[in-house]
Amino acid sequence: MKKIDITGVKTKLTLRLLAQFFSTVVLFTIGLALLFFIGIYVGHRVIVWYYPWGFWYRLFKFADSFRLYLFLLVWGIVFLLITLYFWNKTIGYVDKMTKAIDDLFENDTDLIQLPNGLKDVEERLNQIKYNIMRNQQLAKEAEQRKNDLVVYLAHDLKTPLTSIIGYLTLLRDEGQISQELREKYLSISLEKSERLEALINEFFEITRFNLKDLTLEPAKFNLTRMLEQITYEFQPLLKPKGLNCSLKAEKDIFLRGDVKKLERVFDNLIRNAISYSYQNTEILITAISRDQEVILKFCNQGDTIPEHKLNHIFEQFYRLDAARTTENGGSGLGLAIAKEIIELHGGRITASSENEMIAFEIFIPNPS
Structure with a gap:
């Protein structure tokens, strides 16, 4: 402003x-x-x-x-x-x-008018009033998205909880159940319990969310090694959809930044890529160092994201498809936090999508 x-x-x-x-x-x-x-x-x-x-x-x-x-x-x-x-x-x-x-703080949309001698002040005040109204509208929309998401999460909580209660009731009441079936029910109950834990974590994420609290603890680290480790750790999550994650990074790119927060950014981008990728496709991650800047790119094959949705993709609590369950869609916080973290590093993050390709590109200053 x-x-x-x-x-x-x-x-x-x-x-x-x-x-x-x-x-x-x-x-x-x-x-x-x-x-x-x-x-x-x-x-x-x-x-x-x-x-x-x-x-x-x-x-x-x-x-x-x-x-x-x-x-x-x-x-x-x-x-x-x-x-x-x-x-x-x-x-x-x-x-x-x-x-x-x-x-300035009136809810009406009328422009401020001042005498000719104050036209420069009038212009600035009208710009500030426009920004205030725009920020109020954005905050209202973010709050609505947050409320909608809480409703989605509350609804999604019932599904695994009902399954857990059902299977545990069967295990309690059916005395003659086979060992094989017992193990199957226990396995399903454990899986649903883990899903329930993830949903509860989503609730905690929403209630404690505040971008203003983000602060950096910068240190010099090997970005290439970090990306290698992250992609390796995601291998189990790739298998259900038959995905492959490839990393093409220059050797030993050293970067000064907050390791944990950048890990969170990359983690979120890979999770998004997994959620929105076609089955049996490849997720490609590239990292290069050029002109005192590190450029990273995360690409995956999936449904093309319309332009009007790309314009909102980094907003708080925004989800590409409000109809999707939180199991696939997440809370809509990840990209908003990722954008804030990258900007705190003096960089920027962009999103693009065309021809069934989705790409996120990150630019982080890296002075010699």
């Missing part, structure tokens, strides 16, 4: 009003002097020559004798009036600016 430089605006406005004030006083002084000069000239040419007697002659001679005092008196009175005018104008500017600042 573009901030208003109050000191700069005050200085600029003060200089402008002073310039107007002094130019008005100078022009008035010149005009009054010319008027007095013309009056004296006309008086000498007309009254003294053509009416050298009577009331007008005596009045002119009296005024001519005190012309300097008369000039100063008129000048002083008009100077006072000019000063009062500009004083009231300044007070009016202050009142209008105060009201305009109060209007």
Whole structure:
């Protein structure tokens, strides 16, 4: 958001009003002097020559004798009036600016309007008002997505819980159940319990989520080794869909950053790739170091993401498909947190999708 430089605006406005004030006083002084000069000239040419007697002659001679005092008196009175005018104008500017600042937080969409002398302030205030309204709308949408997600999670909690209760009830009530069936039911119950734990963790993630709490603990580390380890650890999760994860990284890329938080970013991107990949396809991860910058790319084959969804993909609690269960979709926090972490490192993250390919690209500064 573009901030208003109050000191700069005050200085600029003060200089402008002073310039107007002094130019008005100078022009008035010149005009009054010319008027007095013309009056004296006309008086000498007309009254003294053509009416050298009577009331007008005596009045002119009296005024001519005190012309300097008369000039100063008129000048002083008009100077006072000019000063009062500009004083009231300044007070009016202050009142209008105060009201305009109060209007910033009004819910109406009307633009702020200020006098011509405050057009630069008007423009900045309208920009701030637009940003406030936009941020309020984004916060409202994020809160709605969060509430919707809680509903999805609550619904999804019932499914594994019902299964666990059902299978455990069978194990308790069926005394003649075979060992093979008993092991099968226990295995299913364990699987559903693990799923239940994951959903509960999602709830904790939502309740404690706050991007403002993110701080970095930077250290120099071998990025190539980290990526090798992460891709190896994901092998068990790739098998159910027949996926293959390939890493093409330059040897020994050293990067200064927060190891744990960057691990979280890469972990989230790989999990997303697994969730949204076609079966029996490849997830490709590349990492290169170019011009004091590390560039990473995570690519997978999946349904093309529409442009209007790509524009929101890094927003808090946004899920590509609201109809999907949390088992596939997640809480919608991962990419928002990933974006914040990368930006805290001074970098940026982008998403693109076309021809059934999904790609996330990360750029992180890496000075020598």
